[in-house]
Amino acid sequence: MKSFQCRVCGGALFFENSVCVTCGSALGFSREEREIVPVDAVGRYVDAEGLIWHVCRNLNLSGCTWLARLEGGQCSSCDLTRVRPADSDLEGLANFVPAERAKRHLLVELDRLGLGGSLGGLAFDLLSSTLQPVVTGHVDGVITIDLAESDAAHREGLREQLAEPYRTLLGHFRHEIGHFFQWKLVTDGTTLERFRELFGDESEDYQDAIDRHYVEGAPADWATAHISTYATMHPFEDFAETWAHMMHIFDTVDTAIAYGLIEEHAFIGMRALVVDEWMPLSTALNVVNRSMGKDDLYPFTIPAPVLDKLEFTASLLPSR
Numbered sequence: 001m002k003s004f005q006c007r008v009c010g011g012a013l014f015f016e017n018s019v020c021v022t023c024g025s026a027l028g029f030s031r032e033e034r035e036i037v038p039v040d041a042v043g044r045y046v047d048a049e050g051l052i053w054h055v056c057r058n059l060n061l062s063g064c065t066w067l068a069r070l071e072g073g074q075c076s077s078c079d080l081t082r083v084r085p086a087d088s089d090l091e092g093l094a095n096f097v098p099a100e101r102a103k104r105h106l107l108v109e110l111d112r113l114g115l116g117g118s119l120g121g122l123a124f125d126l127l128s129s130t131l132q133p134v135v136t137g138h139v140d141g142v143i144t145i146d147l148a149e150s151d152a153a154h155r156e157g158l159r160e161q162l163a164e165p166y167r168t169l170l171g172h173f174r175h176e177i178g179h180f181f182q183w184k185l186v187t188d189g190t191t192l193e194r195f196r197e198l199f200g201d202e203s204e205d206y207q208d209a210i211d212r213h214y215v216e217g218a219p220a221d222w223a224t225a226h227i228s229t230y231a232t233m234h235p236f237e238d239f240a241e242t243w244a245h246m247m248h249i250f251d252t253v254d255t256a257i258a259y260g261l262i263e264e265h266a267f268i269g270m271r272a273l274v275v276d277e278w279m280p281l282s283t284a285l286n287v288v289n290r291s292m293g294k295d296d297l298y299p300f301t302i303p304a305p306v307l308d309k310l311e312f313t314a315s316l317l318p319s320r
Helices: 090-112 152-161 169-185 189-199 206-216 235-258 270-291 304-315
Strands: 027-030 035-038 044-046 052-055 081-083 123-127 137-139 142-146
Touching (some): 027 052, 090 169, 142 169, 169 235, 189 235, 235 270, 270 304
Parallel strands (some): 081 123, 123 142
Antiparallel strands (some): 027 035, 044 052, 137 142
16 A cells, blocks of 8 residues: 555544644545545545546445545445445444445555556445355355454454464455456466466366365375465455455555565566565564564465465456
C-alpha cells in the first residue's frame, strides 16, 4: 500500500480515511488517480479533466470511501458485489464492512499489478453464515466469502483447528482471486503445459482430492515443494495459494518501499525479488514482531520448487 498525503494540508493519510484527522477535510478515493482526494461539502470531486465524481452511496453502509461517477451511485468496487447481507441481518452487516474493506485493498493491488482491466466476469457474493452455512470459494468467476471470516475470534478458532500458521480476510480474497485468474489465464498451450509441470494434473477429481486431504492430511514432506499444507490438496489449490503469496510479497514490498524501509529499483524478476528483497525484509519483520511478543508476520519458508511456482504466477502478469 502506498503512502498517502492530504492535498489540503499535507498530513499523512491511510487508505481508508474518509476525513483528514489533521485538517478535517472530507476525502474520497479516486481509483483513476490512485489517490485520496478532497471532496466538497456535498461529497463532490472535480478531476483535472473537469469530470465530477461523487462519494459512493455505500459510505455509511460499508465504509466505502471510493468515488462514483454518478451522484447517488456506487463505485466500481461496490459494483462487483453481487450479494450482500440483508438489512435485517445486523451481525452480517457488521461483518460486511471489513470484507468490503479487504476487497477494496485487493482491487487496488490488482490495479497496481496491471490486472484491473482483466476483471470481466468477476463478481463477489459476500454471504452471512448467521442463518445458514457458507462455503468460501470460486466458481466460474463468482467468488463467495463467508462473512464470519471477518470476526477475529471465529477466524482464529478455525486457524487453530486447521493448524494453519496464517489466516486473514485479505488472504482469503487473494487466494480466491488466484482461482479466478487461473480460470481465466491458464487455459491452453504452453501456459497450461508449464502449469502441469509445476502444479500437477488439474484434471484430478477435485472432490476426491478434498476428501483425501481432510482424511489423510498433507504428505510428510509437503514443505519441500509447497508453500502450505492446503496447497497439497489439489493443483488448483496449489496455484491459488502460490498466487496469494505472490500478492502478499508484491504488496508488502511496495509498502516497504513507500515508507522508506527499502529502496525502490526496477523490477528484475520474481526470483530476484524474493531472494534479494523479500527474504531479508520478511526475516526482519518477523524479528520485529517477536520483539513485540507477537507471532511472525510471515510464518512461511520458500523452497526452490515454490520459487519456481512464484515465477510462473508472476509471468502471467502484465509487465511491471
